[in-house]
Amino acid sequence: MLVTLKGLLEDAKNKKQAVGAFNGTTLEGIRAIIGAAEEFQRPVILQHAQSHDTIIDLNEIAPLMLHYARSASVPVAVHLDHGSTFKRCMEAIRAGFTSVMYDASAKPFEQNLMETAEIVKAAHSVGVSVEAELGHVANINEDPGEDNIYTDPALAEEFVKRTGVDCLAVAFGTVHGLYVKQPRLDLSIVTQISEKTGIPLVMHGGSGVSGDNYRRAIKEGICKINYYTYMNTAGGNAARSFVKQSGEHLAYDCLTLAATEAMKQDVMAAMRIFGMDE
Numbered sequence: 001m002l003v004t005l006k007g008l009l010e011d012a013k014n015k016k017q018a019v020g021a022f023n024g025t026t027l028e029g030i031r032a033i034i035g036a037a038e039e040f041q042r043p044v045i046l047q048h049a050q051s052h053d054t055i056i057d058l059n060e061i062a063p064l065m066l067h068y069a070r071s072a073s074v075p076v077a078v079h080l081d082h083g084s085t086f087k088r089c090m091e092a093i094r095a096g097f098t099s100v101m102y103d104a105s106a107k108p109f110e111q112n113l114m115e116t117a118e119i120v121k122a123a124h125s126v127g128v129s130v131e132a133e134l135g136h137v138a139n140i141n142e143d144p145g146e147d148n149i150y151t152d153p154a155l156a157e158e159f160v161k162r163t164g165v166d167c168l169a170v171a172f173g174t175v176h177g178l179y180v181k182q183p184r185l186d187l188s189i190v191t192q193i194s195e196k197t198g199i200p201l202v203m204h205g206g207s208g209v210s211g212d213n214y215r216r217a218i219k220e221g222i223c224k225i226n227y228y229t230y231m232n233t234a235g236g237n238a239a240r241s242f243v244k245q246s247g248e249h250l251a252y253d254c255l256t257l258a259a260t261e262a263m264k265q266d267v268m269a270a271m272r273i274f275g276m277d278e
C-alpha cells in the first residue's frame, strides 16, 4: 500500500528502527526491493534519484514504482531522492510520489533554508512529506574539506524549526558510493541533532557502513537509511556469474531473474540490520 514518508518514519522512530530507502532504477531493482519487503513484512521506501535520470527518467519509472507500491502487501513510500530544483520536486509530486527530498545542501545556509521552506509549504499543502539536507554528504570522488563534513547541531535546530521539514539528512562522516577506506563517523552529532530537533534523521551513503555503526546510528536517531550501491553491485555480480555459467546459450530473461534474486537477498540482509533484528 502506498503511504507517506512521515507516517513510516514516525513509526520507525518510536520503535527505534530504521526504514531502508532503496533506489529502484530498473524493473529488476523494484521487484527485488518490494519482494524483500514483502518477504519480511516490513515497510520500505522506494526512491528515484534525479541523478538516475540518465538510466531512466522519473516520468518513465514513476508509474512502475507506484504500481508496485500500491499492490504491495506492506506500506511503501515512493520518494524523490536528491531533488535539486523546485520544478523537479513538483514533477515528482505530480507523478504521484508521496515524498520528496529537496537537496540544497551545497548552497549557503540561509538560501538552503528559504528554498526548502518554500518546497515544504507546497508539498504539505497536498499531503506530501519533505526531506532536506543540512551539512553535505560528499560523493566518493569529492574532497569535502574537514569543515564541511559534519552538520552543525545548532544550525539543524534552527533549520528544522523554520522550514517545518519532516525529516533531515545529516552529515556525520558517511559518503555516497563505495568506500575506499572505513568512514570516520561521529555519532555524537546524530545524538545532538536528534535531541535538538526531535524529528527522524536520515543517513545517506549507507553502503559499506559496518553493522555495528548502523545499529549505533539507529539508536541515536537515524530512521531512514539510503542504500543502493551494494544492492546494485550484487545484481551486477550475479549477472556476471550467470553469463559465465550459461555457456553458449545465454537467456537474457533468466539473467534478469538471477540479478533480481541477488539484489533481493542483498536488500533483505540490509533490512535485517535496519530493523535491528541482529
Ligand SMILES: [Zn+2]
Residues within 6 Å of the ligand: 082, 137, 176, 204, 205, 226
Ligand atoms: Zn544521498
